[in-house]
Amino acid sequence: MNNKITGVIFDLDGVIVSTDNCHYLGWKQMADEESIYFDRQINERLRGVSRMESLEIILEKAEKSYSQQEKDAMAQRKNAYYVKLIGSLTADDILPGAMNVLNLLKANEIKIAIGSSSKNTPIILKQIGLDHTFDAIADGNHITNSKPDPEVFLLAAKLLGLAPANCLVVEDADAGVQAAIAGNMRVLGVGSAAQNEKADFTAADLSKIDFATILE
Ligand code: B16
Numbered sequence: 204m205n206n207k208i209t210g211v212i213f214d215l216d217g218v219i220v221s222t223d224n225c226h227y228l229g230w231k232q233m234a235d236e237e238s239i240y241f242d243r244q245i246n247e248r249l250r251g252v253s254r255m256e257s258l259e260i261i262l263e264k265a266e267k268s269y270s271q272q273e274k275d276a277m278a279q280r281k282n283a284y285y286v287k288l289i290g291s292l293t294a295d296d297i298l299p300g301a302m303n304v305l306n307l308l309k310a311n312e313i314k315i316a317i318g319s320s321s322k323n324t325p326i327i328l329k330q331i332g333l334d335h336t337f338d339a340i341a342d343g344n345h346i347t348n349s350k351p352d353p354e355v356f357l358l359a360a361k362l363l364g365l366a367p368a369n370c371l372v373v374e375d376a377d378a379g380v381q382a383a384i385a386g387n388m389r390v391l392g393v394g395s396a397a398q399n400e401k402a403d404f405t406a407a408d409l410s411k412i413d414f415a416t417i418l419e
């Protein structure tokens with residue numbers, strides 16, 4: 204079977220743009236208002252994890268239990284803080300190497316997609332000027348099972364019209380690396396996933412890898 208890479212699926216947060224600080228500040232404001240302990244170390248555990256699953260991780264430190272209605276309201280409140288913060292993102296926030304890689308792939312007629320857990324994907328892409336760049340977008344609005352489930356990547360591959368074996372995923376979260384492997388795709392781990400031994404390729408960021416060698 205021909206397993207040449209003909210499509211690349213990019214995670215968004217931590218791969219194309221870094222929004223972790225905005226997530227941290229949004230959750231921190233909500234947690235402080237509820238007197239729930241929250242720090243940057245706990246924030247690391249939220250990488251690639253859906254909004255409601257992130258809230259459950261934060262609530263591990265809560266001293267009372269919350270009803271589903273209260274949880275929905277807390278997640279909504281955090282998202283309002285977060286959306287306000289990402290309103291100041293610009294193309295300058297695109298991570299090192301990302302534009303070069305996207306241009307290289309386009310020049311080589313390799314299809315490109317986004318596979319992100321974030322329901323704010325459309326807003327973020329518009330803010331950084333990449334809303335017309337990708338051939339397909341699969342995000343938190345289109346899936347029911349979040350990473351490490353492969354659903355978002357399988358949907359991206361389907362939208363590209365490609366078999367999973369012909370796709371490479373680029374991820375910064377261990378949950379995302381696991382999702383790519385579960386979806387029978389190859390994976391390049393960057394950022395926090397640069398040390399992940401399960402990844403087929405690793406690099407500190409997209410400026411630190413010769414992408415052409417992956418495509419050979
Ligand atoms: P939202 P990715 C993920 O994006 C973030 O890494 C994670 O921290 C966040 O909780 C999740 O999106 C959901 O985001 O609240 O905007 O729907 O890394 O999968 O692009």
Ligand code: MG
Pocket residue numbers: 214215216217218250251374375376379
């Ligand atoms: Mg990510």
